Amino acid sequence: xxxxxxxxxxxxxxxxxxxxxxxxxxxxxxxxLMSATAKSGSHASSRFKPNIWLALQKNGDLTIVTHRxxxxxxxxxxxxxxxxxEMEADWKRVAIEQAIGDEKYGSQNTDGSRSVRNFYQTMRVxxxxxxxxxxxxxxxxxxxxxxxxTAKNHFIVHESGKKLGFGELAEIAADLPIPPQEKLTxxxxxxxxxxxxxxxxxxxxxxxxxxxxxxLDVELxxxxxxxxxxxxxxxxxxxSFDPTDALTVTGVDEVVEIPAAKPPFRYQALGGVAVIxxxxxxxxxxxxxxxxxxxxxxxxxxxxxxxxTQLEATAGKPGVVVREEGDVDKVFASDAxxxxxxxxxxxxxxAAMEPLxxxxxxxxxxxxxxxxxxxxxxxxxxxxxxxxxxxxxxICNVTLLGGGFGRKxxxxxxxxxxxxxRKLGNLPVRVVWTREDDMRHGYYHACxxxxxxxxxxxNGSPTAWRQxxxxxxIGWIFGDTSNRGSAGELGQGFSDLAFSxxxxxxxxxxxxxxxxxxxxxxxxxxxxxxxxxxxxxxxxHLAGRDPLEYMLELxxxxxxxxxxxxxxxxxxxxxEIYPIDTGRLAKTLTLAATKIGWGRKLPKGRGxxxxxxxxxxxxxxxAVEVEVTKAGKLTIPRIEMAVDCGLYVNRDRVISQMEGAAxxxxxxxxxxxxxxxxxxxxxxxxxxxxxxxxxEAPIQxxxxxxxxxxxxxxxxxxxxxxxxxxxxxxxxAATGKRVRELPLSKVDLGWS
Amino acid sequence: xxxxxxxGVAQRFNGDPQTPLLWYLRDALGLTGTKYxxxxxxxxxxTVHQNGNAIRACITPVANLDGADITTIEGLGKDGIHVVQKxxxxxxxxxCGYCQPGQIMSAAALLASNSxxxxxxxxxxxxxxxxxxxxxxxxxTAIKAAAEELA
Ligand code: FES
Ligand code: FES
Numbered sequence: 051x052x053x054x055x056x057x058x059x060x061x062x063x064x065x066x067x068x069x070x071x072x073x074x075x076x077x078x079x080x081x082x083l084m085s086a087t088a089k090s091g092s093h094a095s096s097r098f099k100p101n102i103w104l105a106l107q108k109n110g111d112l113t114i115v116t117h118r119x120x121x122x123x124x125x126x127x128x129x130x131x132x133x134x135x136e137m138e139a140d141w142k143r144v145a146i147e148q149a150i151g152d153e154k155y156g157s158q159n160t161d162g163s164r165s166v167r168n169f170y171q172t173m174r175v176x177x178x179x180x181x182x183x184x185x186x187x188x189x190x191x192x193x194x195x196x197x198x199x200t201a202k203n204h205f206i207v208h209e210s211g212k213k214l215g216f217g218e219l220a221e222i223a224a225d226l227p228i229p230p231q232e233k234l235t236x237x238x239x240x241x242x243x244x245x246x247x248x249x250x251x252x253x254x255x256x257x258x259x260x261x262x263x264x265x266l267d268v269e270l271x272x273x274x275x276x277x278x279x280x281x282x283x284x285x286x287x288x289x290s291f292d293p294t295d296a297l298t299v300t301g302v303d304e305v306v307e308i309p310a311a312k313p314p315f316r317y318q319a320l321g322g323v324a325v326i327x328x329x330x331x332x333x334x335x336x337x338x339x340x341x342x343x344x345x346x347x348x349x350x351x352x353x354x355x356x357x358x359t360q361l362e363a364t365a366g367k368p369g370v371v372v373r374e375e376g377d378v379d380k381v382f383a384s385d386a387x388x389x390x391x392x393x394x395x396x397x398x399x400x401a402a403m404e405p406l407x408x409x410x411x412x413x414x415x416x417x418x419x420x421x422x423x424x425x426x427x428x429x430x431x432x433x434x435x436x437x438x439x440x441x442x443x444x445i446c447n448v449t450l451l452g453g454g455f456g457r458k459x460x461x462x463x464x465x466x467x468x469x470x471x472r473k474l475g476n477l478p479v480r481v482v483w484t485r486e487d488d489m490r491h492g493y494y495h496a497c498x499x500x501x502x503x504x505x506x507x508x509n510g511s512p513t514a515w516r517q518x519x520x521x522x523x524i525g526w527i528f529g530d531t532s533n534r535g536s537a538g539e540l541g542q543g544f545s546d547l548a549f550s551x552x553x554x555x556x557x558x559x560x561x562x563x564x565x566x567x568x569x570x571x572x573x574x575x576x577x578x579x580x581x582x583x584x585x586x587x588x589x590x591h592l593a594g595r596d597p598l599e600y601m602l603e604l605x606x607x608x609x610x611x612x613x614x615x616x617x618x619x620x621x622x623x624x625x626e627i628y629p630i631d632t633g634r635l636a637k638t639l640t641l642a643a644t645k646i647g648w649g650r651k652l653p654k655g656r657g658x659x660x661x662x663x664x665x666x667x668x669x670x671x672x673a674v675e676v677e678v679t680k681a682g683k684l685t686i687p688r689i690e691m692a693v694d695c696g697l698y699v700n701r702d703r704v705i706s707q708m709e710g711a712a713x714x715x716x717x718x719x720x721x722x723x724x725x726x727x728x729x730x731x732x733x734x735x736x737x738x739x740x741x742x743x744x745x746e747a748p749i750q751x752x753x754x755x756x757x758x759x760x761x762x763x764x765x766x767x768x769x770x771x772x773x774x775x776x777x778x779x780x781x782x783a784a785t786g787k788r789v790r791e792l793p794l795s796k797v798d799l800g801w802s
Numbered sequence: 803x804x805x806x807x808x809x810g811v812a813q814r815f816n817g818d819p820q821t822p823l824l825w826y827l828r829d830a831l832g833l834t835g836t837k838y839x840x841x842x843x844x845x846x847x848x849t850v851h852q853n854g855n856a857i858r859a860c861i862t863p864v865a866n867l868d869g870a871d872i873t874t875i876e877g878l879g880k881d882g883i884h885v886v887q888k889x890x891x892x893x894x895x896x897x898c899g900y901c902q903p904g905q906i907m908s909a910a911a912l913l914a915s916n917s918x919x920x921x922x923x924x925x926x927x928x929x930x931x932x933x934x935x936x937x938x939x940x941x942x943t944a945i946k947a948a949a950e951e952l953a
Contacts, residue, residue: 122898122935250894257899258887260835260875264900267834275829300818330838331818331825403839403847403900403934452837452900453934485840702894706937710897713936736844736932744938745925751939 054103054179058224071107071220074180074228103176104133106184110204110217112139117149117158118165119424120253121402121454122710123766124703125165127252129173131699132166135244136177136237137184138201139216146252151426151446160424161459161569162621163666163764166699170762178236182229187222188214203243239759248702253450264452265407265422270478273409276470277333277482278308279340280322280491283729284565285313285347291323295339301332305340306473308466314529315566317432319465320491326474330482346729352564354396354497354725361499361561362392364520369557370534373545373616376553378505381514386505389592393502393581394791397724398495399739400570404452405488410467411478416443417471421464422451429461433468444468456569460493486734493568494724494731496521498577502585504551510593511603515551517585519544519578520559522567533560535574537617543578543665543771545616548630549586550606565726571714575665575771580719580792583661583775588788597660597779598643605662608633621667627761628667634758635662638671638692641754645690646673652784655679655801659780661772667763668695669756672712672776674748678784682800686716686748686777691769693753696760704765705753711769712751717742719774721795740795806870808833809877819865823857824848826864827874835875835903839932846931849904849911850874856911858930875903878910886910889948897935905931909945918949 057075105113114133120126126146134144149155157168181201188206189196191214198209207213256262281287293305303326310321325336382388408421410433417437423429426446434441451458467481483491498521505514523535530536535558537545545556570576590600610629613620620628639662646658655678662671673690691708698704721740725732733739778789785801804815808831815826822841827833827850839847841860848859851873878884883891886909896902905928912919912927919927924945933941 120898122896124897248894250891251896253899254891254894254896255883257896257902258890258906259879259883260833260903262899263834264837266838267828269832269834329817329821329825329829331821331829335818401934403837403845403898403932405838451898453898455934485842485845706894706897706940709939710936713933713938717936735842736840737842741932741934742936743929743932744941745929747936747938749939 054175054228056224056226056228071105072180072183072223073105074103074176104180106180106216106220108217108220110143110215111145112143112216113145113147115147115149117155118169119158119160119448119451119454121160121424121451121458123165123707124251124700125160127249128166128699128703129169131244131249132170132173133177135242136174137181138203138243140204141244141249143204148448151430151448153427158426159428159459160454161456163668163766163768166762167667167764170697174236175231175234178234179228182234183223183226184216184219186226187219190222191219245699246701249700262450264404265420265449266404266482268409268420268449268480270409270411273478273480274303274326274328274474275330275333275482276324276326276479277337277484278322278324278466279337279342280320280487281310281344281346282490283346283349284315284320285349286310286344287321287347288323289343289345291340291342293340295341296325296336299332299336299339301329302327302336304474306470308469315527317428317460317462317465319436319462319469324470326470326479334484349564350729352726352729354727358394358497358499361497361520362394364559364561365392365499365501365518367559369518369520369559371555371557372540373554373556378514378516378553378555381505381553382503386513388503388505389589390501390503391585391588391790393500393584395498395577395580396792397497398570398718398722399489399492399724399733400455400457401489401739401741402453402455402457405485406458406463406483407480408464408467409478409480410471412437412468412471412476415439417468419444419446419464419468420449421446421461422449422458423461423464424451424454424459425461428459429464432461432465436465436469437472455571457493460568489734489739490731493527493566495570495576496567496574500577500581502581504589506589506593510589510595512551512589514553515549516555516557517544517547517582518557518559520561521574521577522561522563524567524569526563527566527568533562534558538619539574541618541620542574543582543663544574545618546611546613546630547582548611548632548635548664549604564729572665572767572770575663576718576774579661579663579771580774583663583772584778584790587659587775587779587782591782598639598648601639601660601662602636605632605636605639608636623667628763630664634669634694635664638662638669638694638756641692641756642671642673642690645692645752645754646675646688648673655784657780657783657785659776659778659783661776661779663772665768665771668693668765668768670768670772672772674773674776674780676777676780676784678781678799678801680801682798684720684781684794684799687750689748689751691751691753692756693765693769694756694758695763695765695768696758697762698755698765701755704755707765708753708769709751712773713742713747715770715773716748716777719777719792719794720746721793723793804864804868806867806872808872809874815864820863822860823850823862823864823867823872824859827859833874833876837900837903839901846908847901847904849907849931851907851911854911854914856908875907878907884910885951886913886948889944889951893940893944893947895937895940895944897937901931901933905933905941909941909948913945913949913952917952919945
């Protein structure tokens with residue numbers, strides 16, 4: 051599935067030309083073809099178009115190309131670690147090169163927590179191929195058999211003890227054939243040098259010294275700055291505008307209109323009026339002076355409060371059944387005791403610390419982009435569409451990302467830069483989004499209403515469980531008119547419920563979408579986990595039982611959950627390789643509970659809460675300790691995060707992602723909310739859209755990694771979902787107040 | 803004309819005096835280590851030092867800086883890497899890294915005036931700096947480590 055090729059002797063290698071060393075290229079079968087190819091055994095493409103993965107120079111310097119975007123998860127370090135380890139390279143000799151956007155790398159859309167999951171094997175193949183070629187090169191040089199030669203930390207060592215550095219062998223290796231895949235050998239786990247260790251991030255020193263280049267730091271010769279006023283409502287358009295006053299600002303050169311996007315909006319530039327000038331400050335000033343008349347379009351009817359009422363009403367009625375086991379209606383119709391609860395969570399914004407920015411330089415029939423993008427190939431597509439170019443004529447360079455969380459997968463801002471560069475007669479231009487732009491023209495995390503009902507037996511254990519979810523679907527931006535959540539969204543913590551209940555029904559309700567909805571770190575898992583794990587805790591307390599013991603009973607005996615009758619994408623991975631494993635759920639939950647000291651007696655106002663959730667094929671449990679004053683002030687002294695993500699690469703980055711998830715999850719639960727009024731987003735900056743600060747965040751988060759040789763899963767997102775319900779469950783334990791809506795800033799937590 | 807020093811270098815500014823220091827540093831002087839996050843003094847990404855004190859460059863017009871001595875992240879470690887930067891590296895604080903120059907400048911200013919900050923002191927001095935990635939715990943640890951190093 052991954053073909054490696056020796057491309058050392060080709061001149062096409064931009065940036066690597068003339069090095070005279072070993073250069074390996076590789077073609078990755080597009081993910082969509084992967085399963086089909088594996089089944090048919092045929093190769094997806096007969097044309098071989100390799101991209102560079104690693105280059106070894108004669109002096110021993112090794113460049114490893116990384117094709118995924120760095121937004122803080124550490125994948126720019128972890129993927130090269132896999133290559134270097136398998137190659138037996140010395141990490142100190144490794145330089146990292148960021149790939150441009152190119153489909154030959156396979157998917158570069160850095161989302162879905164899948165960089166390591168999808169590319170672990172690819173990286174190993176690249177590393178193992180290089181290692182075996184260097185061993186063969188040494189064998190040739192010494193006139194011995196390759197079996198007598200072993201790679202060891204940037205040297206090839208012969209049985210006799212003599213050795214040659216990687217660099218000295220690069221030229222010989224450059225003329226050798228690539229070892230066939232069936233002849234590749236991989237290092238044994240005990241010999242791993244880097245994988246599984248804690249490795250400092252590649253860009254660490256550049257970051258702390260201010261040298262690191264993010265999207266907003268791109269500077270081109272003769273570059274103009276642009277700031278765009280967009281219609282407050284999605285789908286609206288300019289009726290007329292008056293640029294006169296804006297043009298009086300010193301440093302403002304031009305005011306140009308960008309045509310309005312038409313549905314489906316996908317990642318199109320929204321359209322609006324752009325002020326162009328010679329500095330950021332000038333264009334921001336100019337923009338204040340624009341006078342624009344908008345046709346706000348049909349989404350002006352969108353108001354968060356009335357929409358909420360509709361969502362809740364829909365959640366109270368039967369919806370479309372997406373999973374059914376046994377007969378819940380029969381049990382509900384009996385005289386069994388039942389419990390029902392409704393939950394609501396609002397829209398959220400990504401609010402990455404770096405607002406969106408993109409730089410473009412169009413030419414006659416080409417365009418080059420520089421952008422902090424999670425999705426450089428989509429950026430190329432969108433720019434190509436906007437300019438009417440063949441996508442091959444668009445280059446997308448990827449900078450570091452000042453956070454992404456899913457927003458930077460959607461390259462509307464890249465299309466804007468391309469359009470403006472072309473409109474300015476192909477001048478280079480950087481589009482700068484203000485914080486307000488970033489907040490008000492997002493792709494929002496969906497708001498959601500959920501309704502759960504259970505019937506319980508005399509022990510309080512559920513005999514029937516019905517859960518219903520209603521939220522505006524992401525599919526709308528791509529033209530989906532079904533008005534309901536997709537199998538993918540439902541498979542994020544809802545249709546994949548892992549509880550052992552004899553009668554089960556999962557339903558989804560319909561609702562229209564009126565803002566651009568998009569995926570945000572852990573996506574639909576956020577609201578699904580909040581409702582499901584809150585409800586489990588509610589049932590435990592109703593039964594007068596210990597929540598840990600109760601949740602373990604719900605998870606039930608060790609098994610792989612049968613999903614054969616459910617349309618369930620499983621994060622695009624086969625269930626045989628990545629099953630829903632209740633044993634791993636139980637183990638993770640138990641570990642987090644043990645670490646928090648579950649069962650401790652605490653005075654009123656202090657409490658512990660638990661939740662465990664599988665998402666993105668990783669299992670994470672959170673145990674949260676809270677303190678709530680009588681007046682309702684909340685502090686979080688400690689969170690224990692237990693994680694089982696299968697094989698992992700950079701231990702420290704697994705830990706940091708879980709620490710970050712604890713802040714992200716408690717933050718959204720405590721204060722995250724985006725609201726729409728007449729179709730426009732109300733919140734604009736950090737005074738009305740709050741992000742937790744150092745004095746509000748959990749004080750101590752401890753992370754416990756469960757060692758597991760299961761295939762790699764992912765860690766960027768799965769830390770988030772269990773945190774909000776574990777927090778609100780802890781609040782219940784502390785105060786007796788059950789929180790069924792977020793954010794907590796709207797709920798009075800006071801007690802007496 | 804406004805005269806000021808930036809990282810020890812004399813500069814003369816002739817533009818719109820209301821220009822925030824942030825955009826002057828970034829667009830005119832090319833000092834892009836100072837970041838834009840909110841533009842209204844709420845996130846701390848633009849934190850620099852004016853005569854040793856932490857200020858928010860996004861809400862400080864250049865007009866106010868005649869004769870001022872400004873230090874940015876690029877000039878913090880006068881002789882190599884500053885203890886705070888070193889502590890940041892030792893504790894692998896950054897995730898995406900975007901907020902970190904501002905965090906480091908706030909922390910350095912705190913330690914310059916308080917060599918042994920308590921948790922409350924840290925909360926007070928650092929609560930103006932948002933980190934969306936959630937690196938607060940390591941920030942706290944790194945500040946304490948830097949304080950020890952300075953002691
Ligand atoms: S950019 Fe200055 S405080 Fe946010
Ligand atoms: S490290 Fe990303 S915002 Fe702080």
